[in-house]
Amino acid sequence: MSSDDFGIGLVGAGFISREAHAPSVEYIPDARIAGIQNRTRENASSLAADCNQNGNSEPSIYGDGEIKALATDPDVDAIWVTTPNFTRLNAVKAVIEAVEDGADLQGIAVEKPIGRTVKEGNRLLELVDRVDLPHAYLENWPHEPDVGDMRSLLWEQGRDAGRPYIARSQAEHGGPHSGWFWDGRKQGGGALTDMLCHALANNEILLSDPNGSPPKAVSVTANTGTLKWDRNAYAEELEAAYDINFATDPVDDYASATIQYEDANGRPVISEASGSWCYVGSGVRRTIELLGPEYSGQVLSDETSSSVFFSDDLSNDEGWAEKQNATSGRMPVSAAEVVKGGYVAENRNAIESFRDEQNARLDLDDGCRILRLCMAAYKAAETGQEVDPRATDLTEYVPFPARK
Incomplete structure (x- = not known):
């Protein structure tokens, strides 16, 4: 050491x-x-x-x-x-x-x-x-300064009116950057595990009282679909890029899930999460919202005060921004993305916690809980039925895109 x-x-x-x-x-x-x-x-x-x-x-x-x-x-x-x-x-x-x-x-x-x-x-x-x-x-989303500031302000200023009751997180981009993400067995699923594990964790933090315990998940409903990438032209593109036969072994490129929680008083609060690999635009498009009685807050990650443009004569067919899926057009510029994106805060928290011989603010128990919600969402999407994560044994469950 x-x-x-x-x-x-x-x-x-x-x-x-x-x-x-x-x-x-x-x-x-x-x-x-x-x-x-x-x-x-x-x-x-x-x-x-x-x-x-x-x-x-x-x-x-x-x-x-x-x-x-x-x-x-x-x-x-x-x-x-x-x-x-x-x-x-x-x-x-x-x-x-x-x-x-x-x-x-x-x-x-x-x-x-x-x-x-x-x-x-x-x-x-x-x-x-x-x-x-x-x-x-x-998990960087809950560590993002804008998300943390929104949560703190709404809980602090809105508490007298009542706790927040709806959290929404939505994110989409043009598709993963490595071949193994498109392989259901290697990745463990598709857009649901890749995108909604962010959104579900973030929503749970937003709905958790800073002065109390997280709410308890009591039901999960979900939908998944393959909307874009199994079409012939796009499947051929994936095969050429990653040697993947997506036409015969597709995974979901769209997913949405609704988690109903109960707060400490037994009242319902709702987490709504969605994500896709079907977005055509500049990088990652994302919206985060928290709503309560007499107040609401919103974080738009693709809003920025500056942008740049490069012609194809300068691009050499290469992108330079995360999840960029075009080499021409106006691209937003975000200063210090690792700061704004929460990576500095999450790593600082982990380092400080380890120095104090403690777990981080988000630990592997939280990771297991969010993973369980993802599996409940896959099961709900597969069966078309609501899943109660308290009563459903998900230990042996394998998402349908990940099965052999």
Whole structure:
């Protein structure tokens, strides 16, 4: 364990590490990326070079099968697991085995979702609890400054009128950036698990009394569909890009879910979540709302005061913004996206919590609960019936897009 800056070991050098976690650490005093492990060592080296150039850190580099070596690196104080969904459980298992063999870690943080099924999520949590290691669930939406400010203000100023009773979160973009997202067995589902795990977690936080306990989920209804990407031209596009036969093995590219909760007084409050991979526009389009008696609040993530335009003569067919699906047109510019997007806050909270030998504000128990809601939503969509998450055994349930 290092004695100066808090050293983060990244397991995974993909998009979320490169575009969110590594850049966000530059904003956190006394923290740095100390090591990077990736199945493809060249990708770890590339990200390490970026960290060196942008953040004045020199991460150690580890390749395939070297997660334990990363966990025992004396400069690494905690592990951030950001690998693809189908590798996540084994990555955590390797970290825990290193701890059992003597690795001196202060905590482990796991990117959303923590598993592809309830069974997988429960197993991951059991492994971490086995060594009594502080943990964090990396879900950035509730950490976003605009979302947090809206929640605090409405609960504080609106409490005399009554608690909030509806939270809505909606997000859509043009489709994932890596092939494994489109594979139901590797990802664990489709747009529902990819998009609604954000929205459902965010809604639950918005509906939770800052001075009390979260409301209890009592019913789940949901709908899923494949609206765009199984059409011939688009399926051929996916096959060419990712070698995926989406025409014969589609997943949902649209999903919506409604969760009914009961508050401490037994009154209903509602979470409405939706998401899709069908949006044609500039990056990610998202709306977050919180409504109560005599008040409401809204966060629009694609609203910005500045934008840019590049002609195709300059683009070389390459995008530069997250989920950009066109190389021409006006694109919004958001300053310090890792700050506005909540990544700095979520990572700062995890680091501070681990230093205090505590779990983060959102921990792996929260991750398991949100994963369970996602599975309940898939089951509700599949059966066309309302699911009571309190009474339904979802341990062995596998979403229909993820079955062999």
